[in-house]
Amino acid sequence: MSTTNDKRTQFRRLHEQQACFLIPNPWDAGSARLLEGMGFQALASTSSGFAWSRGGPDGAMPRDVVLAHLRELAAATSLPVNADFESGFADTPAGVGESVRMAVETGIAGLSIEDASGDASAPIRPLPEALERLNAARAAIDAASGGTVLLVGRAENYLHGRPDLADTIARLRAYAEAGADVLYAPGLRTREEVQAVVAAVAPKPVNLLVGAAGGFVGSLDEAAALGVRRVSVGGALARAAWGGFLRAARGLAETGSFEHLAGAASGAELNRLMT
Secondary structure: OOOOHHHHHHHHHHHHHHOOOEEOOOOHHHHHHHHHHHHOOOOEOOOHHHHHHOOOEEEEEEEHHHHHHHHHHHHHOOOOOOEOOOOOOOOHHHHHHHHHHHHHHHOOOEEOOOOOOOOOOOOOOOOHHHHHHHOOOOOOOHHHHHHOOOOEEEEEOOOOOOOOHHHHHOOOHHHHOOOOEEEEEOOOOOOOHHHHHHHHHHHOEEEEEOOOOOOOOOOOOHHHHOOOEEEOOOOOHHHHHHHHHHHHHHHHHHHHOOOHHHHOOHHHHHHHHHH
């Protein structure tokens, strides 16, 4: 098993290379181990996938539960893990810093801080407030890890009904200047928007979210052509797993049919992959 420092060094090197890489999102130790066995180079947690596995909606998990989850993921795999750390689990910048310090201690190699507020009437924090919180995260990372943990600055406009590219770019540039190592604007809708973001924050690496098939990016090669450094899938793998579960369970509940159990992974295969 790689040490925590090994994982963090490996993660930074992945972002320094020019190749685009996939960073899929497990939701528990088992899915993390299976993804490692498939040859991926890094993993990222998913707040939604984890929340659903605990019987709650995205955003409902308290900080202590999320920290325990991150510790479990980091221990389950020799790959670096990037934490979906939501908005830092605190109302104040000082609180964000304390949360980030505790997250670093779980063994993660990177973490993201969102500028979403959780307030439906004003879903995105004012930029000065968002910057104070990101600065607190940066300081906590530097103090707790010597700067080895990567900080991802997230601009959440597009996920909260504000598809404002100019404001998104302004925020990402400000986050880069404040010390974010990676920039991320989930929900971008076109190739042109992605390219504009990549150009605006260069040479800092950009994460692209691809959460479904049939969108404007159909493959890793197409994503690489847009200039992004890494591609994550958020809760998509968890949703795919839940989709299979719901189809099979509804067949049982509605008709008593077992036909939707076809295609299930065999117990022998799963035991082998988990060994």
